[in-house]
Amino acid sequence: MDLKTFEIACWAVLTEAAADPQAGFRYLTLATVDAAQRPQARTVVLRECHDVRRTLTFYTDVRSPKWQEMAANPQVTVLGYCHQRRLQLRLAGRVACYAAGSDVARAAWRALPQHTRQTYIAGPPGEALAPAHETPVATAAETGESRFGVMIVQVNMLDAYQLQRNENPRALFHYPAHGERQESGWINP
Structure with a gap:
């Protein structure tokens, strides 16, 4: 296999994963750095992949710690491993965050199915759950x-x-x- 073919195949599996919930690279690990300079990693769902622009898109709750971490330091690493393909992909880059009210967030929200929207109604990620009798009921206006x-x-x-x-x-x-390959090469495993 030549270098270009390998690169194209890697981006193709990411593009496939963004469209197929059963694909091996659908769930990836996003790594950030917290305020104490400790690495933080969590699983995220790949929503879009643009192989020409070299971008990966994920959704999150803006109250989550990762949102604050990325605001302070937009350098992130994304890691994935597909057991079926026996392929590991490690991608580093800079993240841009689009909150509610932005054109990007509004368009993505409109495309979300109702069951996915429901996940954003609950309390802030990582906080203790309130007892069922204390949990506020979402109003019809709360989306x-x-x-x-x-x-x-x-x-x-x-x-x-x-x-x-x-x-x-x-x-x-x-x-x-701009996404075009700048340099590349084979390296030792």
């Missing part, structure tokens, strides 16, 4: 939209590692802001 945010990662580096029986190809790709 959760004010708590909805979109995160778009502009990928500037892709480290792709394919596990095989014999040789394990690994490549590093770097991208400038």
Whole structure:
């Protein structure tokens, strides 16, 4: 396999995962750094992938710690491993966050199914659950939209590692802001 074919295949599986809830790369790990400079990682759902622009899109509750962490330091890493393909993808980049009221968030919210919208009505992520009798009931006017945010990662580096029986190809790709490959090469596994 040549370098370009490997790169295209990596982006193709991410694009597939954004469209298919059963795909191996649908759930990825997003890593940020908190205020105490400790790494934080959590699973996020890949909502969109644009292979030409080299962007990955995720949704979150703007009250979540990761939203605050990304506001303070927009450098993130996204990690995924697909057991069926035996492929690991590590992507680093800069995240742009779009809160409720932005055109990006409004468009994404309108496209969300009702059952997904429901997740933004509850209390802030990570807080203790209130007893059932103390949980406020959402009003008909409460949609959760004010708590909805979109995160778009502009990928500037892709480290792709394919596990095989014999040789394990690994490549590093770097991208400038416009998405075209700047430099790349095979590296030791």
